[in-house]
Amino acid sequence: MSPAAKLDAPLLPESRKSPAKPPSVSGAVFNVSTSIIGAGIMSIPATFKVLGVIPAFVMIVVIAWLADISVEFLMRYTHAGDSTTYAGVMRESFGKVGSILVQICVMITNLGCLIIYLIIIGDVLSGNQPEGIVHLGVLQQWFGIHWWNSRAVALLFTLVFILLPLVMFKCVESLRFSSAIAVFLAVVFVAISSVMAIMALIEGKTNSPRLLPELDKEASFFDLFTAVPVIVTAFTFHFNVHAIGFEMEKPSDMISAVRISMVLCAAIYFTIGIFGYLLFGESVMEDILVNFDQNSGSAIGSLLNDIVRLSYALHLMLVFPLLNFSLRSNMDEFLFPEKTHLAEDNTRFMSITLVLLAFSYLAAIAIPNIWYFFQFLGSTSAVCLAFIFPGAIALRDAWGISTARDRILSAVMIILAVVTSTIAISTNIYSLCTGNES
Template structure:
């Protein structure tokens, strides 16, 4: 029997005032549906899979081949599978405790376990993680379209190659056009389900990249132009061993989607399908990551760059190499453009929760919705255009904020177990998640700091 479900106690206590709650529409049978659009009968399973998969597959797909090469092909591929399983376990914990606490948001689950302070810390981590990712996405899009400078040499972007050097092919102009004509319409939606078609297209562009990489690899294998890839890590000294841990942030951020799990679940026609949706999305993304990493490592070997996209900036040694290079770069640039709005969606929700914890949901306030959207978009645009050293900062956010969002908070919520639903297995896995997250992240941050200091010292000398 269906009945109206009032908002959760934790959400009322830590997020909304009673006056604000009274004005919210209720979705029968499950939880609050924070959208003002009438006639919406709930999101489909396929749309949810596309949206969650798009949240997962962002820029990480380009960094994974170098990560796998550093770990060795066999340990690297196993690491991708292991982190996928760990991510599935952490998301399952969020879903279970959201049902137990009747919380409609991830921050509501954290508030139920740790109060307002826990909610605020989680939201800060989500904001740092998402804001960092979006600035990086825009930087990469600028690199793809207008090119980049490296060691005094200018690598041309696809628009410069096609149209020549003009004011409209400069980085600033192309990013402004992208912001106004691509991002602005897509970030104006108030339901995450409205992005299902662009998410499907984004997944399609990622598949195009993998297919072309696989095709080039197979052709070169048939021609005998590829050497045997390195199956195990290359350990020459103690420094090379510790360097292996710097791969952790890449592996961790490659699967971060926790901030969008409950927003997607809230809109489902049948919310009980969310566990199956998560499983299918992670299986698909793992397959995509494994294929990309395998073919990337086999194709480029030890010549693979930190961003494998940079390897497609020259002659691939096969016919139509230039055309294939452009196809890969364009498909990846379009992929990131369509990933951007779905990550922005949860960024806006969480920063609104931080700034206006007792206001009605942002989807019901036109003024707050659009002012928040414009302010965030302006900040991201400025960060991508005028902060050249921003990469160093995001080396640390991947090892800190992302780890907290994806693993430490789900594990801590489980260990807190305010509803008495955690099993011994849950507790064991949670302790393992916290240990792995804290230890490997500490080593990763230390290695990054050491690397930066070493580079600076080398430059000075």
């Protein structure tokens, strides 16, 4: 078996045979949806502020549609070859360089997302001070400011007593119940936020959201492109496609699960985007959970704020192990390509797990802002995993199965991804050099 073919082996059956009790489509929907609805939802309202409602809605629909196409490419070309992993199908198309590129992008994307999750959990529990404005966390509001509810201590407790037990599972299907709970919590978050926005609208406490972006300065047009990578990152789950898909009985089941998940997640993203923007207007933060601190004068309103924040913090804790799966297996394959399967070596399994948790924790303590993190990931590794690599596989067509439609869609996908990412990266560099905020 080639090193690429061993990638993610702890998550997959050793052959292409289906397990005795193959996962249901509903279970796959929960796992796919949980992989998608991670921290990305927190920055969706901010993209509505930057883009305006109509362009943001169009971007969500287009990116969801392209993500569905790219997953279909990945599954079809993987089943046409001998691999069972993303790195494996890239190796069959582009050799060892292809598999290494996938491994690096998965490690960058997933590690970045895990750090983002911890940053947001820290915001919820212990607050943040964006631009000098103090936003208290739930623990600080309830008990006052103490050493034991500081960001460092609260995150350490969460890491040791909640996240560590969850990342010990060695099969994706084992997380189907926690994934179902995670999706439910995301829906609760969106529902309560929507109710709060509607109540504020009825009471006349909201401002009308902008339908189109305001282009009031020279760089404004290019600044719009900095919001696109945020949505790309919010729909990037391709690192888990093979781990989930090859546990299914039929390839068509995975495609069905992905399409259901895309519709569900797009609806959730648009709902939280419009109502979050409506609720907080131009003051909406890059991490909208920071806005839910003390903005209500009533006890019920304060209770709803706390429920919103805590429900989504718990959601991220349940999403954490899904991303950790593919990150850990890719890192193991990258560092130890000749070793036995990771699941068979408990020492290596524990060592990599603890190192990843420790690094994520330290980075989350050091980095306070998630917006630039999303921009960086969406402009680089995430866009490669979601669009550029799947499009390149279809264009390379190592198995001779591409249709004219496949080649056209692949070319369009790659061109759009490269152009928008290049503009976003250039705009961010220009903003940093000139000292302006994007």
